[in-house]
Amino acid sequence: MDIDQLKYFQSVAETKSFTESATRMNLSQPALSRSIQRLEEEFGQPFFERKPRSVELTDAGLLFQRSATQILRILEDTRAEITDDGETGKIRIGAIPTIAPYFLPNLLKQFSNAFPRSQLIVHENTTDELLKRIKQGEIDLAILAEPISEKYVEVKPLMEEELCLLLPPDHPLCDKDRISMKDVEEEPFVMLDEAHCLSENIHSFCRQRSFLPVAVERANQLATVQELVSLSHGISMIPEMARRLDRSKRRVYKSFVSPRPTRRIVCVTNPYRFQSRLFAEFRDRLCEYSKNF
Template structure:
């Protein structure tokens, strides 16, 4: 058994097709098929159920694939650690971010990241939080920006900032004449929310539980942009994270944002990576830069108004690290 065979094993499990797996591994299909069969003979079990249309891992295959992924991740970590010792802050880092944050946070911080790490190639992945966690655990991501809490003893977390929520309502809504509201007033509202799988949905449902608000059950959006368009069309109200609210200034004639007076609902954002990662020193520095969100962007009193250019370079105070 060698590492190449383990790579074939993982590729076949991911692609579930011998031809596509062989193409991904840059080998011929007979070569990959022969090596998989050789591995099955060595282990004494059938790793894949073969049908005319697809290939599926058997229970033994699923276990073998999971172990192979861990071995390959450790080998990648060994190579990365050796390379990092000779060339610190250079190379490639794979960063994941969830879709209700990425489009609004990354444009604010990436210029500073590029200036600080000019030799670093940062590969960005945007996925729902559950998928980011799975990729992070399997070694397919080096770090992920996630909403707290994240319960995994194998991951290290650095808190970045707290992002408040605002209430977005159409201009003709009874609340559109006000600048703020109390959390308890949400009990009289039916909120439009995202579909299952989005962490923002879970956070909004928590706010609903605290305030007594109800979900608008006949509609669930697939994206934050869809929610925004539904509010603009006058079809309902929703909770909007502060960073996303910045992009609503051009629609001020159709949409109104209210802050909360008493108890400010919000979400905590952090950067997470495997405790065994060779990139930990670099990722700690990256966390410091990701905290560099101008405080004005997270201030609900600014609602959707643009931040003056002279204020955009200010840095938010860095909270203490946490494991």
């Protein structure tokens, strides 16, 4: 068994495809298949269940994947520590979909300009999946919204952000100066799917006001929620960072009277992993960027 075999195994486990993994690893598919087969023969167990259009990890494969992940992570951390010059390296950043497209672009541009030999890789996913990847060492840092219930991770507050009321332009509340939560108790809401923490943020705030929003439609993307509200499918609550970038005149944003609904944005890292000088620089700039965002 060698390091390349571990990398090939990880790629197939991640993509669930020999064809896609061969392309990703710049190998022919027969060569990749032979490498995995030799690995399975060495351990005397099949690691993958071959299906017509995909592959799935067997029980033995799941066990081997945990060990392979740890080995590759240790090697990567060791390499990063040895070559740590504060200028070069790879930083893998995770962010939830209600943060990534609104918060990250300018930050990434500024950092890339300051450190042109660095490589920034963005992973966009749900909170649960990103926390899992943080703990497994697959990403270095995640930008999430509270609550964070995961143990053995380091959580650093970045900023508090208002959740704005989103209305179609012909809604009666558009003409009202002071809007309270009581004004929207009976309104139909367009929400993100429950996998997105923004939905839980909204539900949590509403529960504190003794009501639950009635979701008449759910969507996978914030942009879809905005469009559905434009078409008068309901109302919604949208993060301030998304409101800033919305140039549409088919939607109206309003602030609630105090106490306004908010969400807290945090930075999550794995304190048990090696953190390079370049990573520390990015984390410091992230904190400073958040203060002025």
